[in-house]
Amino acid sequence: MFRVQAAAVFHFGRMGFSMQKNLFTKYFTICAGMILASITVLGALLMGFASQYFRSDKLKVLDRYVSQATALTLTDYQKNNYLYIDETTLNSVYSVLADAIEATIFLSDTEGKILICTDTELFASGKDTVPESILKQAASGSYRETGRLGGAYQSRNYTVARPIGLPNGQITGFVFVSASANSLSIFLGQLLNMFLLSSLTMVVIAFIVIYFVTARMVKPLRDMLAATQSFSRGDYTVRVQVNSSDEIGQLANEFNYMAEALARNEAMNRSFVANVSHELKTPMTTIGGFVDGILDGTIPKEKHHQYLAIVSGEVKRLSRMVRSMLDLAKIEAGEMKLNPAEFDLNSTVCQVIFSFEQAIEAKNLDIIGLDVDKIMVSADPDLMHQVVYNLIENAVKFVNEGGYIEVKYHSDGARTLVAIRNSGSGIAPQDLPNVFERFYKTDRSRSQDKTGVGLGLYIVRTVIQLHGSEIHVSSKEGEYTEFAFSIPSAGTKSSQNLFRKNG
Incomplete structure (x- = not known):
């Protein structure tokens, strides 16, 4: 049966290995993809915000300078009694302002005809008027555009305009300030280069870190797969090294426990x-x-x-x-069921003791503790007879010549404690944790236990557990061995629960 289980473990190991060989690549790819996607999204957001900020800031600067140019124009017009403007003076003023922000400043009348322009080549092609639609928007108080100003420019420009209003509210012209939008492309290009360079550096560092972290995380799994292959060959000595206390470390611990159990x-x-x-x-x-x-x-x-x-x-x-x-x-099939009833446990113990009469007389043993009143308990009589039989048989096997077997009872009302002790060589401390395991025999030389196969105490523990309790063993080498367990006393709540559970 175990060979079939081992083969199943090996089959699982091979299946796991076929999946595991890609686990590192998958995990690495997922992490790398998430990093690249995050950088892409971050870059897009950064470029978008930077573009919006740059445009807004540029238009604010143009707004400030168009306001200054408008004020200076109105001052010159007022100085000349609102009859004319001094083109030479304004052209000089416009040039100083335009040079300060690398922009073009021009003045148009209410018909859109250009009167003064700091860029003499701007309207050299014959397009020396501003479209009426733009003038109407500017007349409302302000105008902003990112475009070609009705075809005046070959490329996109930032343009703002202000009307020149007289004290009586009449508009006599418009001042325009325009700057190339190519500076935005240059700025975004430089920003993108800086972002890509820094991102590339971080990606390389992140990939290196992810590579080694992933390899470290996957290593215990690979070790487990190698161990399962060793198990399939019958070698159960391989263990997985535990280097962490996280889920992988806990899995490795459990794997080692499983290996020890196997x-x-x-x-x-x-x-x-x-x-x-x-x-x-x-x-x-x-x-x-x-x-x-x-x-x-x-x-x-x-x-x-x-x-x-x-x-x-x-x-x-x-x-x-x-x-x-x-x-x-x-x-193992889970088919052992209880048929609880109330009976005298001491009577059962006496019957079992009498069945070993010849062996007891042959070893000249003293039997202690049977001269008590009835010990009424609620349990399965047949299974408890088997428990007592196995424990007494065990005691008779290992008791020393001329020694004793002692049965003790103690009741706290709800449960009855039963202890069976025999004198003798006792059990070595290293064997005590294993005495209830299947097929385990402390007397491996078979000098004392010549008839057992190592199942009696395992069955005893299982029956006691079915009754909702545990059995414990204590021993002192060269003196005694004692097995103690408890079962529900008759007529108690514990016994009623046992009846309901198995009714």
């Missing part, structure tokens, strides 16, 4: 196969030999009864082994 299970399975093989071979050989001897006359008739008694004992030994195997199958 190693123990494999060792116990091998021990079980060896034990069962020995236990089956010995009685079958004995039974076959004695039956053949009786049939062929080798064993005389007067000794038939003696040897048939031996055969009967070996058959009973096989029966116990088969029963333990069936109980194990029920436990």
